[in-house]
Amino acid sequence: MTDDSPFDYFVVLAEMRTGSNLVEANLNEFDGITCEGEVFNSHFISHEGKGELYGVTLAERDRNPMALLLAIRTQPDLTGFRFFHDHDARVLPTFMHDPRCAKIILTRNPLDSYVSLKIAQATQQWKLGDVKTKRTAQVAFDPAEFEAHVTRIQEFQTHILRMLQTTGQTAFYLAYEDANDVEVLNGLAAWLGVRSRIDAPSRKLKRQNPEPLDQKLTNPEAVRDGMARLDRFNLSRTPNFEPRRGPMVWGLRACATLPLAYLPMPGAADPGVLDWMAQCDGGRSVQAEFTAQSWRDWLRAHPRRSVFTVLHHPLARAHEVYLRQIVHGQRANVRAFLARVHGVDLPEKDAMDSYDTALHRAGFLAFLRFVAANLNGQTAISVLPAWASQTKVIEGVMGQAPLHRLLRMGSLARDLPDLGRDLGLNLPEFAPMTQPRRFTLGGIYDAEIEAAGRAAYALDYDALGFQDWTG
Structure with a gap:
């Protein structure tokens, strides 16, 4: 890096399966450029299995990510990293508002990235260095899952775009197809202020799934339905033209003929409301997976209607999330956080004999403290709807689905x-229906649990008027 270089460091803003590994490999072919991988991934630093970078450990980074960002900025080479939407959000405003940080935005057709992600999840092969080791699989296309994939990408790109616009910056845009184009890569090096050039791309990685789309899917006919759920023109636009999208409405449930619609609260167990709605509607299945258009159609068909949700006590909802998603679920990143930060090491699902009431209380208390930090932007883990405050969930849906009634669990009958x-x-x-649980909230509840719940969900306690949990 020279004194007249326009940048001190760089970031590749991308998503999983957009070709970011290949871009990193090609950037590392240039003298004077170092790309260190997913530096702010909650599971590791830089690459899988690595726990330290530039003298900063994983635990130190989790406590103070800015220290690692400063270390990257002060390296002798022009050094950078890859950043995805679910990486540590605490550093995002700092590097995005820094004009000395070069922004490289990598995009790929969302359909290709979605199918590639499904195949990688099925084969557990995330990079390919030798075609002899290639694993193959056919996967199923899920229209609702694809819509969520596209929406997540667009929301992040729109957020990035706004930060660039409001700070008067620009970025270097790369498409997946550009990742091995030597002329484009040399142009990127020139834009970064690096004098070195390359004659050929890196040979370390190979494209994993070059087959036609219909050969990768078990149900290629479902793609047409998936495309019908979306504004297809968004699929190939660059972030400069991304529309501001409202909240997804696929979580809503509605009667087919009666004017009743219901927003199940993410993370909470259904107390039997869906079965009751089907009973109200003569046994007809409750409608689900709405698109923006089909939801508008339902609203027009039912001008006189009642749209409602059911509020759950914050502690009861958090306890349900903890049991289903942390103790018995797949939230490995949260489990790792509880172990690393709070010293609570939960057993695997096939070793639950060691899970007793004492560990249940310690684990739930640690989870509440994790939620408090997570909702305040103090962790490297993204906020998920399952444990987001109910107040924010309601605010997010009101633009497309104004709620008429906020009901409470205790008075549903x-x-x-x-x-x-x-x-x-x-x-x-x-x-109301309840699911029997081996470990209950009542079995561990005390003043400390209540205080931790209030610290995590102060917004819900205040805005929605909850009192101490009473069972």
């Missing part, structure tokens, strides 16, 4: 049948 009064309907009685 009275309030659900009462929804029919204003609609001129005689709705059946409702009896």
Whole structure:
């Protein structure tokens, strides 16, 4: 890096399966450029299995990510890293607002990246260095999952775009197809202010799935349905033209003929509301996986309607999330955080004999403290709807699905049948369902648990009027 270089460091803004490994390998072919991988991935530093970079350990980075960012900036080579939407959000504003950080934006057709991601998950092969070791698999195309994939990418790209616009910066855009183009790569080096050039791309990595799309899918006919769920023109646009998208509505549930719609609260167990709605509608299946258009169609078909959600006590909902997604689920990153930061090492699902009430209490208390830090932007792990505050979930859906009623778990037997009064309907009685649990909140509840719940979900306690949990 020379004194007249326009940048001190760089970031490759990308997503999984967009070709970022290949871009990194090619950047590392240039003298004077070093790309260190996924430096702010919550599982590791730089690359899988690595726990330290430039003298900063994984635990130190989790406590103070800015120290590692400063170390990268002060390296003698022009040094950078890859950053995805679910990496440590605490560093994002710092490097995005820094004009001395070069922004390289890598994009790929979302359909290709989605299918590639599904294949990588199925084969557990994330990079290919030798075609002799290639693993193959056919995967199923899921229209709702694809919509979520596209929406997630667009939301991150739109966020990046706005930060560039409001700070008066520009970026170097790379498409997946450019990742091995020597002329484009040399142009990128020139833009970065590096004098070295390359004659050929790196030979370390190979494209993993060059086959036609229909050969990679078990149900290629489902792609047409998946495309119909989206504004297809967004698929090939660069971030400069990404539309501001509202919240997804596929989480809503509605009766096919009756004017009743329900927003299940993410993370909480359904107390039987969906079965009750089907009973109200003569046994018809409850409609799900709405698109923006199909939801508007439902609204137009039911101008006089009741859209409702059910509020759960923050502690009860958090306890359900902890049991289903952390103790018995697949949230390995959260489990690792609880072990590393709070010293709570949960057993694997096939070794639950060692999981007792004492560990249950310690684990749940640690989870509440994790949620408090996570919702305050103090962890490297993304906030998921399952443990986001109910207040924010409601705010997010109100633009497309204004809620008429916020019901509470304790009064559903009275309030659900009462929804029919204003609609001129005689709705059946409702009896809440509960799932038996080996470990219950009541078995570990005390003042310390309540205080931790209030610290994590102060917004819900205040905005939604919750009192201490009473069972």
